Amino acid sequence: MTDAAIDAVHPDQQAPIRLSGRHISKSFGSARVLFDVSIDLRAGEVHALLGENGAGKSTLVKILSGYHQPSSGELFLDQAPVEFLDSESGENHGVILIHQELNLAEQLTVEENIFLGREIKRGWFLDKAAMRHEAKKLLDQLQCDIDPRTRIRDLPVSDRQMVEIAKALSKKADILILDEPTAVLTGREVEILFDQIKRLRKQGVAILYISHKLDEIKDIADRVTVLRDGCLITTQPVAGLEKDDMARLMVGRDIKQMFPDREPSHAADVVLSVRDVCVDGQVRDASFDLRRGEVLGFAGIVGAGRTALMEAIIGLREKSAGQIERNGAPIQINSLQDAKKYGIAYLTKDRKGSGLLLNMEMRPNLTLLALEKFGRVIIDRKAEEAALEAAIEAFDIRAADRKSKVGDFSGGNQQKLLLAKVMETDPDIVIIDEPTRGIDIGTKSQIYHFIGDLTNRGKSVILLSSEMPEMLGLSDRIAVMAAGCITGILEGNDRNEHEIMRHATGISGKQGVSVHE
Template sequence: MTDAAVHAVNPGIGGEVRLSGRKICKSFGPAQVLFDVSIDLHAGEVHALLGENGAGKSTLVKILSGYHEPTEGGLVLDGAEVSFADSEAGEGHGVILIHQELNLAEQLTVEENIFLGREIKRGWFLDKTAMRAEAQRLLEQLQCDVDPRTRIRDLSVSDRQMVEIAKALSKKADILILDEPTAVLTGREVEILFDQIRRLREQGVAILYISHKLDEIKAIADRVTVLRDGRHIVTEPVVDLSKDDMARLMVGRDIKQMFPHRVSDTSAPIVLSVRDLSVPGQVRDASFNLHKGEVLGFAGIVGAGRTALMEAIIGLRERSSGTIERNGAPVRIASLQDAKNSGIAYLTKDRKGSGLLLNMDMRPNLTLLALEKFGRVIVDRKAEEAALEKAIEAFDIRAADRKAKVGDFSGGNQQKLLLAKVMETDPDIVIIDEPTRGIDIGTKSQIYHFIGDLTDRGKSVILLSSEMPEMLGLSDRIAVMAAGRITGILEGNDRNEHEIMRHATGISGQEGVSVHE
């Protein structure tokens, strides 16, 4: 978060109440997930909704926007009781929810998506010119440099998010609900989004903003409501709560230490050495060393080539040049199998798309990567169950039911399971890509401590993250990438946000590589 954003807090609390939830209870079958929750959304105000995964935030906003019906309690819109039969009815009243998982038709263009189901027509035919002009106007308003004729599948995730917001704007949303909109956005895009949110607030739109990121809530919200275990804990003006207060209210206890205490030792032997690795169009001449017991951070803006570099190292991506050495000896890694045999493991950032089989339960997910360990001819289910037992214990996976599908798990439990899955191969080097995306603060801290445990046991970790606090809080050294190159490896006091940004934007770090060894 930049200083500008922090200073732009609007201390004024907004106008009249637009939409209220009154004593909302919600049960799914026998399980109650919301207990008497009330919330008021004021015109011209950004109201933040804060809570751990599983606190009931998503259920609450789905009720407010008509996706679910409350079991008890009701909604009041502009002083009159309403009930939305479905989300369309909600949108008809100007209540629009932008989901965490984007809902865009991948094969359609940007403009077709923005006007999906509400196409502008002239007579019997679509008025493509009008739609394009309007789409163009909305995107420009969002400072989003995307051609309305581009297909969604060709867009980056952050551009897709902007398209979703443009779509909501085009629906004349006057009560806008954003469910973790910044999870996939880069710092600059977050700024643009916040500018838009502020602009909408000035126009009198009531905004409900869900996020895990306390910095963001400090920066953008006027009022905050904290939910915990389906119950309303507090609603206060943001200025009256410190970040520590919010974290404590959310978790219900003090988080003593967010990051593990680690001792870095740069004289430890080098376990992995990458030299002049290139991936056509993505990475150029990347070189770095990784020491035993070290956390090496990789920072950079989205598209800088960090993930491409890591996928090339583990054999999931074709590389055009480069050598890899393990403990001083060159190794040939042409497939993920090779990487596994070399003791290198990779945790994908896309845990739903590439990490876990969402339609299956925990056991097959846990053992999939290390399946040969559980029998080459017949899979030993007892051994699998025993491994699952151990993993649940070691990684504190909180699943109500062993047989539940992994897709129904909270993000935190999915991430813990993914970590457990990768650790089944007993790697010496663990590459972790965005370990805490979309995860609540309590689980985040747990994952940081797991990483600390790994290095304490002599394993080495490469950490890719766009969250500055965890990058700074965990890494011994930080490699920064910009446009496919490693522009610098920061050590000691150079590991600060300012230096990272200078290198990530290409202000610092010359052609070639400045490897500080």
């Protein structure tokens, strides 16, 4: 057990309350997203904020840090009423929010970003040496080995996160709000982050921490506040709460069955057969068969070539070699339009960048991929509305207002909408890339059951996922890729974490030949 967890057993209840929100409500247009929520942040405490996607967590922290104004309710700083007109006035009071989507200027260097808007000057000019020195010191504190002169666009996401934290530290944050900071970090980086959080806590910083990862909350948090559908469910010490308890508080019910019951179909027809597909520099000689009604998982470390292989199959990427057969007949797929014709659909992992038009409402998003179904000359709006109605029902999309832009939706609702969009083409084969990234446990389970329903209706699913539980919980067979090659297809009892890791790292199975020659 980590020392954080030991600390957490005796949270200092007497520590002074630094920032509190009382009876906070918030509406966007006609949609109410927060109902009378109160929360206290104490000095030297890590306070976790827990809730499903769309529960109102992000809205609450944006109100606490001045990005939004509450529709009603008040903020108190050190027991005195306070009003943050904007995020800058929040920051001037020492309240700093680190966003889920990082806010760094990609073209600027690390040091320029850290001191953006607060540059150290000597006379009229920038004191670059001093800024570099300070930046280096901050990064050293975080045990982060980045050259302050590196441009942000050249850094991996995890390093960018560290830069954000360094920036917050440099602003002398004494109330620090972290919105899902670990979503993009590796295990080692999470440890460093937690060390920093503990150090800040010791210095008396009040920390509010949003995460979906219940393990982390057990590890690091002293108290937890749970929101559900915009309402405060509870605030209580983490000690004595089990993960299951937290999940139940979040979802409002027991998640009895995370994964759907499915009957694996060993003898079904092969609907798609991929032979010796190569993509220059990324995939070599990939072959596999997909059967009717099965979920074929694709596991592997990042960069193993899984996405490249799938994009080659559906015509978004050029194949340098290989054949594809559909129901035993050879087919040519050179574009996504071809793939659609053959009943193959692809659900991108990048729902914001390539999945949905964030500045538009749900209706045009839903029908975009299957537009010809709604009229070749004139689009039939009534049919579109009906399709939206059906999709909202079938995929349980919980949108406050149908006219609001999908960019304002929670990740879970976006993912459901994306799934609905792809299913409008009525495909027989669905390739799903990272279906539950950044999504809460309740919605995850729903999406797993949607996938189960697809296979029960005779459709076939290829599942790409970095999350081991969903890979094991959903897949009938698991193909593992390493360095551009399929190193093995695991069935039956071989479908376990140990075998997957052995194949993914190239210890066993067909050797991953280097394709970067």
